[in-house]
Amino acid sequence: MEWFRNIGLMGRPGNTAVADTLLDVQRYLEGQGRRVLFDEDTAALLPSRNDIQMCSRQSLGEACDLVIVVGGDGSLLHAARALARSNTPVLGINRGRLGFLTDVAPSELEDKLGAVLRGDFAEDKRFMLSAEVCRDGLVLGDMLALNDVILHTGKTVHMIEFELYVEGEFVYRLRSDGLIVCTPTGSTAYALSGGGPILHPRLDAMGLVPMHPHTLSSRPIVVDGESEIKIQVLSDIPPRVSADGQPGQMLKAGDWVYVRKHPFKLRLIHPPGHDFYAACRTKLGWSSHLSQGDNE
Structure with missing residues (x-):
C-alpha cells in the first residue's frame, strides 16, 4: 500500500x-x-x-x-x-x-x-482550544490555539486582576501577571516555565497556571478537557489575551474571555x-x- x-x-x-x-x-x-x-x-x-x-x-x-x-x-x-x-x-x-x-x-x-x-x-490526535472575547454581550473576536491561551499584562509591568470560573463555578479572584490555559501539548511550553504540570498528550485535560500570583497559595489546577473556562477582567490596566503567542486582543475591565475545546483536532504524525x-x-x-x- x-x-x-x-x-x-x-x-x-x-x-x-x-x-x-x-x-x-x-x-x-x-x-x-x-x-x-x-x-x-x-x-x-x-x-x-x-x-x-x-x-x-x-x-x-x-x-x-x-x-x-x-x-x-x-x-x-x-x-x-x-x-x-x-x-x-x-x-x-x-x-x-x-x-x-x-x-x-x-x-x-x-x-x-x-x-x-x-x-x-504513529499518530497522535491533539485537541486545540478556541478563545472568544466578549464585551457588553457582543463577540469582539475569537482565536485558535494548539498550545495555550494566555491572559497577560502586555507591555506593562503592573499586575492585573481577574476572576476565574470553571463550568460556571467561581474558582477565585486573583491579582497576578496573568493566567495560562494550556492543552497537554502546551503543558511543555510556556506553562512549564510558569511552574505548571506536564500533562501526557493523551490526557483529556487542561492546565490553569497563574503567572506570578500575588499570593502564596495560588497553584496550577488541572481540569477536565470538556470544561468551559470563563475569565472576567477586573483591572483598569488593559491586559491582552493571546493564543499561541499571537498578538491577540486588547481587553478592558468588564470583558469576558471564554476558553473551550475546539471541535477539530490536529493529527500529528510521529x-x-x-x-x-x-x-x-x-x-x-x-x-x-x-x-x-x-x-x-
Missing part, C-alpha cells in the same frame, strides 16, 4: 533559513514518486519557484494527504491553526530549538521520512521510535541514567 501520495510542504513565513531543508525534502519526496505542493508563503522562501507547484495556505490541507512542516515548534503551531479544519495529518522536521512537536532531525530525513512513506508511523518520555529526557534535560536493577 502506498501512503501519502500528495504531500504539502510548509515553513514559517519569512524564515529563509529553512529553504535548504525544504528543497532537500522536495527532492527526496519527488524521488519517491510523490507529488509535492508548496503553499504560496512557503514558496516565497525559495530561491527559485519555476519548477514547483503552489496553492494557497488555506487550500493546502484539502489538496494533500500529508503536510510536512519544516521549522521549529512555532512553525508547527502556525501550521496547526491553518490546517485545523482539513483533518490532514502533519509531520514536523525540526529546524528550531526545542522541537517537542517537530521530532525529525534534518540528518534523519531519508530514514525517518522513508519509514513514514512506507506506513511505519516516525518509528517516538517516545514522549524520551523526548522529555532529551528536551528538558532529565537524567537518562538507569541504575542497575531498575529495569528488572
Whole structure:
C-alpha cells in the first residue's frame, strides 16, 4: 500500500533559513514518486519557484494527504491553526530549538521520512482550544490555539486582576501577571516555565497556571478537557489575551474571555521510535541514567 501520495510542504513565513531543508525534502519526496505542493508563503522562501507547484495556505490541507512542516515548534503551531479544519495529518522536521512537536532531525530525513512513506508511523490526535472575547454581550473576536491561551499584562509591568470560573463555578479572584490555559501539548511550553504540570498528550485535560500570583497559595489546577473556562477582567490596566503567542486582543475591565475545546483536532504524525518520555529526557534535560536493577 502506498501512503501519502500528495504531500504539502510548509515553513514559517519569512524564515529563509529553512529553504535548504525544504528543497532537500522536495527532492527526496519527488524521488519517491510523490507529488509535492508548496503553499504560496512557503514558496516565497525559495530561491527559485519555476519548477514547483503552489496553492494557497488555506487550500493546502484539502489538496494533500500529508503536510510536512519544516521549522521549529512555532512553525508547527502556525501550521496547526491553518490546517485545523482539513483533518490532514502533519509531520514536523525540526529546524528550531526545542522541537517537542517537530521530532525529525534534518540528518534523519531519508530514514525517518522513508519509514513514514512506507506506513511505519504513529499518530497522535491533539485537541486545540478556541478563545472568544466578549464585551457588553457582543463577540469582539475569537482565536485558535494548539498550545495555550494566555491572559497577560502586555507591555506593562503592573499586575492585573481577574476572576476565574470553571463550568460556571467561581474558582477565585486573583491579582497576578496573568493566567495560562494550556492543552497537554502546551503543558511543555510556556506553562512549564510558569511552574505548571506536564500533562501526557493523551490526557483529556487542561492546565490553569497563574503567572506570578500575588499570593502564596495560588497553584496550577488541572481540569477536565470538556470544561468551559470563563475569565472576567477586573483591572483598569488593559491586559491582552493571546493564543499561541499571537498578538491577540486588547481587553478592558468588564470583558469576558471564554476558553473551550475546539471541535477539530490536529493529527500529528510521529516516525518509528517516538517516545514522549524520551523526548522529555532529551528536551528538558532529565537524567537518562538507569541504575542497575531498575529495569528488572
